[in-house]
Amino acid sequence: MIFTITELEHHPILFDVVYQPGEIELPEELRQVGGLHVEGSAELLKNTLGEIRLRGHVKVEIEAACDRCLEPAKVPVDSDFDLFYRPLEKVDTHGEIHLEEGEIDISFYEGDSVALREVLREFVLLSLPMRTVCSEECRGLCPVCGENRNLKPCGCTVAPKDERWAGLKSLEL
Numbered sequence: 001m002i003f004t005i006t007e008l009e010h011h012p013i014l015f016d017v018v019y020q021p022g023e024i025e026l027p028e029e030l031r032q033v034g035g036l037h038v039e040g041s042a043e044l045l046k047n048t049l050g051e052i053r054l055r056g057h058v059k060v061e062i063e064a065a066c067d068r069c070l071e072p073a074k075v076p077v078d079s080d081f082d083l084f085y086r087p088l089e090k091v092d093t094h095g096e097i098h099l100e101e102g103e104i105d106i107s108f109y110e111g112d113s114v115a116l117r118e119v120l121r122e123f124v125l126l127s128l129p130m131r132t133v134c135s136e137e138c139r140g141l142c143p144v145c146g147e148n149r150n151l152k153p154c155g156c157t158v159a160p161k162d163e164r165w166a167g168l169k170s171l172e173l
């Protein structure tokens with residue numbers, strides 16, 4: 001779905017769309033599980049900047065590798081968005097981008113339209129947490145043998161860090 005300035009000049013556009021996996025391009029380490037549902041509105045703001053405001057709600061489930069055990073972990077995204085898009089050429093003429101406090105949600109669009117897929121791609125990536133874990137209780141991979149410790153205890157003994165430091169100290173002396 002693409003919102004053009006020409007159409008938005010006449011009226012806001014309401015949308016309610018489901019994107020199937022693959023329709024929105026994600027980095028290869030991420031996988032969309034099931035449909036991505038988005039509903040909301042696009043409007044051209046009545047100011048001289050040519051700003052487009054996109055508001056709505058997106059719901060999707062993303063699968064990423066658990067940071068501890070590397071098994072697939074599900075990350076739900078279920079959030080409201082309120083985003084402002086400004087034409088890129090207005091930025092170029094001024095050379096520099098000055099964003100005032102509270103304007104951090106402003107992005108830029110090229111040409112005379114904004115593609116919903118691009119907006120969603122960006123929004124979903126920003127919504128993902130910095131760390132992904134399959135479960136808070138995940139025991140991760142054994143640093144000695146590499147076994148997934150959630151599946152079976154491998155019996156390796158991992159030397160506590162403190163002992164190693166103690167060893168170094170005695171060498172120094």
Ligand SMILES: [Zn+2]
Pocket residue numbers: 066067068069070071133134135138139140
């Ligand atoms: Zn895990």
Ligand SMILES: [Zn+2]
Pocket residue numbers: 142143144145146147154155156
């Ligand atoms: Zn082990």
